[in-house]
Amino acid sequence: KAGVTQTPRYLIKTRGQQVTLSCSPISGHRSVSWYQQTPGQGLQFLFEYFSETQRNKGNFPGRFSGRQFSNSRSEMNVSTLELGDSALYLCASSAEGGRRDTQYFGPGTRLTVL
Amino acid sequence: GDSVTQMEGPVTLSEEAFLTINCTYTATGYPSLFWYVQYPGEGLQLLLKATKADDKGSNKGFEATYRKETTSFHLEKGSVQVSDSAVYFCALSGGGGSQGNLIFGKGTKLSVKP
Numbered sequence: 001k002a003g004v005t006q007t008p009r010y011l012i013k014t015r016g017q018q019v020t021l022s023c024s025p026i027s028g029h030r031s032v033s034w035y036q037q038t039p040g041q042g043l044q045f046l047f048e049y050f051s052e053t054q055r056n057k058g059n060f061p062g063r064f065s066g067r068q069f070s071n072s073r074s075e076m077n078v079s080t081l082e083l084g085d086s087a088l089y090l091c092a093s094s095a096e097g098g099r100r101d102t103q104y105f106g107p108g109t110r111l112t113v114l
Numbered sequence: 115g116d117s118v119t120q121m122e123g124p125v126t127l128s129e130e131a132f133l134t135i136n137c138t139y140t141a142t143g144y145p146s147l148f149w150y151v152q153y154p155g156e157g158l159q160l161l162l163k164a165t166k167a168d169d170k171g172s173n174k175g176f177e178a179t180y181r182k183e184t185t186s187f188h189l190e191k192g193s194v195q196v197s198d199s200a201v202y203f204c205a206l207s208g209g210g211g212s213q214g215n216l217i218f219g220k221g222t223k224l225s226v227k228p
Binding site for chain 2: 004031033035042043045048055056058090092094097098099100101102103104105106107108
């Protein structure tokens with residue numbers, strides 16, 4: 001099976017712009033989660049989508065949003081970018097998103113905000 | 115809320131040395147525990163997991179045992195190789211405060227010298 005893919009791999013934006021990142025899960029996986037990785041805060045959970053519905057959400061401002069399509073592909077959007085949004089954004093998929101499920105990660109999208 | 119604490123790095127070892135990376139957790143309920151590894155420029159790869167007390171996860175010579183009495187999930191390997199150089203993350207899911215999303219420790223960077 002193909003793994004989790006994320007596009008683009010690298011992105012440079014300026015403050016105030018918005019950005020959309022894309023994630024394609026492993027075939028058959030219905031749960032997609034997003035995480036932000038920064039040197040200061042480490043790995044933090046953004047949100048999880050299951051069957052096109054946001055099922056779980058971390059502690060991030062409303063500028064961070066996402067959606068999931070019927071084929072389980074997911075996008076996340078960040079509006080009004082701030083310098084602090086510079087990070088590696090990781091997408092992970094799992095079969096059902098249950099607590100025993102293994103989450104499989106993509107390579108990430110490296111976002112730089114100037 | 116739920117949390118994971120792992121030993122600060124970096125850890126530098128000689129090839130064939132014994133490795134231990136300590137991980138303790140705080141969670142209500144019965145979380146599942148994971149070790150992920152991140153190589154430079156890549157996403158996270160699952161190394162091993164355990165879903166209930168006294169379970170032992172193992173993979174590629176790495177082992178960790180879910181100890182509920184000490185709330186620990188220490189990672190061990192008997193003989194490390196240069197190729198094991200990476201950042202290792204301990205994580206939990208399914209505690210009272212995390213549902214299905216992963217809560218990560220800060221990561222431990224391991225460098226193995228030939």
